Amino acid sequence: MKLGALDLSSEASLVAVRRAARSVAEKLGLSTQDQTRLAAAASEVSRRAREQNAGPLRVAVEGDLLVLSVDGYAGPAPEMGRMVDWTDVREKGLRLEKRLPSEPAPEILEALRLELLTADPQAAAEEIRRQNAELVKVLAEQRAAEEARRRTQERLQQAIAVAKLGAWELDGYRWTLSERAQEIFGVGPGEDPFSAVDPVIREEFETALREMRAGGPVMELELALRPGLWVVLRAMLQDDTLVGTVIDVSERRQREEDARIRAELEQLLVGVVSHDLRSPLGTLRMGVHMLANAPLDEMQTAVLGRMGSSIDTATQLVVDLLDFTKARLGGGIPIEPAPHDGHWLIGEIVSDAKVAHPDRLLVHERAGHGTVNVDAERLKQVVSNLLMNAIRHSPPDSGIRVRTETDEERFQVSVHNLGDPIPPEQQATIFEPLQQGGHGTERKKGSLGLGLFIVRHVVLAHGGEVAVRSSEEEGTTFSFWLPR
Numbered sequence: 001m002k003l004g005a006l007d008l009s010s011e012a013s014l015v016a017v018r019r020a021a022r023s024v025a026e027k028l029g030l031s032t033q034d035q036t037r038l039a040a041a042a043s044e045v046s047r048r049a050r051e052q053n054a055g056p057l058r059v060a061v062e063g064d065l066l067v068l069s070v071d072g073y074a075g076p077a078p079e080m081g082r083m084v085d086w087t088d089v090r091e092k093g094l095r096l097e098k099r100l101p102s103e104p105a106p107e108i109l110e111a112l113r114l115e116l117l118t119a120d121p122q123a124a125a126e127e128i129r130r131q132n133a134e135l136v137k138v139l140a141e142q143r144a145a146e147e148a149r150r151r152t153q154e155r156l157q158q159a160i161a162v163a164k165l166g167a168w169e170l171d172g173y174r175w176t177l178s179e180r181a182q183e184i185f186g187v188g189p190g191e192d193p194f195s196a197v198d199p200v201i202r203e204e205f206e207t208a209l210r211e212m213r214a215g216g217p218v219m220e221l222e223l224a225l226r227p228g229l230w231v232v233l234r235a236m237l238q239d240d241t242l243v244g245t246v247i248d249v250s251e252r253r254q255r256e257e258d259a260r261i262r263a264e265l266e267q268l269l270v271g272v273v274s275h276d277l278r279s280p281l282g283t284l285r286m287g288v289h290m291l292a293n294a295p296l297d298e299m300q301t302a303v304l305g306r307m308g309s310s311i312d313t314a315t316q317l318v319v320d321l322l323d324f325t326k327a328r329l330g331g332g333i334p335i336e337p338a339p340h341d342g343h344w345l346i347g348e349i350v351s352d353a354k355v356a357h358p359d360r361l362l363v364h365e366r367a368g369h370g371t372v373n374v375d376a377e378r379l380k381q382v383v384s385n386l387l388m389n390a391i392r393h394s395p396p397d398s399g400i401r402v403r404t405e406t407d408e409e410r411f412q413v414s415v416h417n418l419g420d421p422i423p424p425e426q427q428a429t430i431f432e433p434l435q436q437g438g439h440g441t442e443r444k445k446g447s448l449g450l451g452l453f454i455v456r457h458v459v460l461a462h463g464g465e466v467a468v469r470s471s472e473e474e475g476t477t478f479s480f481w482l483p484r
Contacts, residue, residue: 001060001062001113002058002059002113003024003059003060003061003109003112003113003116004058004059004112004113004116005056005058005059006057006059006116007055007056008046008049008054008055008056008057008070009050013046014043014046014047014050017043017046017057018039018040018042018043018046020042020059020115021042021043021059022035022036022038022039023115024038024112025038025039025066025098027108027111027115028061028066028100028104028108028112029100029102029104030098030100034098037082037084038066038084038098041068041080041083041084041096042057042068044079044080045057045068045073045080045094045096046070048073048075049072049073049094052075053072054070054071054072054073055070055071055072056070057070058070061100061109063103064099064100064101064102065098065099065100066097066098066099066100067096067097068095068096069093069094069095070093070094071092071093072092073089073093073094080096084096084097085097085099164180165180165247166180166181166182166184166185166245166246166247167180167181168181168193168243168244168246169241169243170209170235170241170242170244171240171242172240173192175192175193176190177189177193181193184229184231184246184247184248185225185231185246186229193225197225201224201225204221204223205221205223212237212242213237218234218236219233219235219244220232220233220234222249228250228254230249230250230252230253231246231247231248231250232246232247232249233245233246234246278315278318281311281314281315284311285308285311285315288304288307288311291304292304292308320450321450323450323457324433324453324454327453327454328433332457332460332461333378333461334461335374335375335378335458335461335462336375337373337375338373338374338376339371339372340371340372340373340374340376340379341372342371342372342374342379342404342406342411342413343366343369343404345374345376345379345380345383346364346383346402346413347364347366348380349380349383349384349387350362350387353384353387353391357391359396360391360396360400361398361399361400362387362402363400363402364402364403364404365402365403365404366403366404366405367403367405367406368405368406368407369406371484372406372482372484373483374411378461379458379482381454381455381458382413382455382458382480383413383415385451385455386455386478387400387415389415389451390478391417393417393419393420394417394418394419395418398417398419399418400415400416400417401415401416401417402415402416403416406484408484410464410481410484411481411482411484412480413479413481414478414479415477415478415479416476416477417475417476418475418476419476421470421472421475421476422468422470422476427468427470430452430468431452431466431468432453433449433450455480459480459482462482462483463482463483464480464482464483465480466478466479466480467479
């Protein structure tokens, strides 16, 4: 270990060297005689080195050897052999060695290093400057770390405030609650938040606490502390103290409960209406068919026709409600796909529409060939819905184009009509329930606004996609594709 370097630039420094050498020898356990010899050797070497402008005198301990050395020292030093155990004059300088009684302890060496620093004013000043620089650096690092901790704490507090988290600790039976935790639990500082809850709820908390103390995972509980108050508790053990957070989830639980009740009521209402209406509608349809075969005058025939039309409308409403129930509340609209000629299926629908609307120009364009794996009745339902929308929302003297196209991977269908465009904001929600497939917000008489919703879900059930494009220049095009 290097203990220090002593300056040799003045007569005063030579005196300091002799004094320092004796002190080092004494503290390293040399005898009084060896202390005197070492001090004399150090003094003589320093004097000669100063005459040669060599130096400084370096002091070190290597194991159980005390080493004095001078860089740049020239000339022999035979008399030094009587004062130390080894003398070596090298090209780089002089080296003297003195064996010690034992290897010095680290604390002794450190004390000697500090002592030699004070013995050399220049070295002492340099050491002070070095230590001051280190102190400044340490203080700067401490300030930076403290500032980083402060910013982290601020961000943590902000995050806790935004998340509306309450903090709490349980040390034995003593509770410590943050203001937010007191607000959530409805208790004051230091009060037990479980003191007034149902014993069953308290037992659930204490059971989780015992499991965690026994080495279980981090505790996370969702509890109803009282009617209308649901909380989520999370906690972990730090030493013997339980440290945790609490958050009020009452609003979320209430929304979930409201949604559940609403879904049950919706399903009950739609199911009852749909199923209970089907039977009387069937009876009415049978009666209309029987009366149609009887001799009727012109007025009776007209009334019977309106009755049949109304029954058809009501029946379609029931069908739509059933499909809506399956799509919205069940597992999706069921399909039974099988290989079919898609062009032929769509062509049949277009032909039926031409018969029903002889005053309208309906064109069916085809491209490609091959079969498609679809539910034929559901495909007819989709295209019929889109075709009726196009007829309803286009000028009477305009044409409607239905295009079907097959390629190696999919079957595509588009229905195009002219007329007022669908507003962009309506296009974004047009496939949602209770919307209309036309232009404007007025609902068509006898319609629930479920048609395009059902169209989308039938297409999705086949693994396809549906889209709408509408503008003043191009008109309106509903299109969908199905995998082959």
